[in-house]
Amino acid sequence: MLQAKIFIRLKPNVLDPQGKAVSNSLHQLGYVKVVETRVSKYIEISFDDDNEQAVEEQVQKICADLLANPNTENFTYTIEKMGTV
């Protein structure tokens, strides 16, 4: 079993109103050195497959086809072996 850990991030030039609201709240809590907050999506997908290259090809396509919107988002991922239970 392999697991993909996928981060979907807003592109740097896209405003993130959620991140801005979190920054404001952190300032109110006294974290005055906080400069910027960006809120992202984190997605885990597990595969019944041990072939890392095959899984990576699929993850790349899954991200490009569905999980990320190419207009506004970038994606990165890592692929890891899942621990046996």
Add this chain to the structure above:
Amino acid sequence: MRVSVITFPGSNCDRDTQRAFSERGHTSNLVWHKDRDLQNPDLVVLPGGFSYGDYLRCGSLARFSPIVNEVVAFAESGGLVLGICNGFQILTECDLLPGSLLMNSGLTFICQHQYIRVESANTPFTRNIPAGRVLDIPIAHKEGNFFIDPERLKSLQDNDQIIFRYCDRDGAATSEANPNGSLDNIAGICNIQRNVLGMMPHPERASTEGVVSRDGREIFAAIEDYFDSSR
């Protein structure tokens, strides 16, 4: 005119939209998203709502409904497609329209009357409505903040594809009159062929008897005018 209104799981403006057209004397059908037959329409409407619960991104999962392949083929063959609110989001996600609808800059769901300015009469949806005309059409959304990269924004501007802008009562498209942070106050755009229009405001909520504004009727009348002239 034959109008097909698509019902996705989570659509909630489909019946209002169907009624807005049937009250005007049109054959207005609801088409279930798992169907593969558009029922020979003159106009397809993707209505407002929360298709697939807005999971992942608003509108992103609707494109996997079987009927959407038919909608795309209909649009590509020149058929009229109108996307309202969630329908606009779906049209951007299936690449019939450029850009994306992001979370409102104020982070809240906004439900209010909204003035919008008609920017171009050069679409079947705004035919004979003079540019500059101000309409009062309600909005109700949390993800209506239109975003597009600078090059493609310029392309929308240069090709007269911005059809509605948020404005004040006097028609000024100021930042104060922009409810959701949309780039360039954009409330609605069309594709380059001008047969597909997406808009965040709800004309079907401003058309029937007994509501505060009936300015949505101008948009429906424009579509009828186009339809009559093209027969």
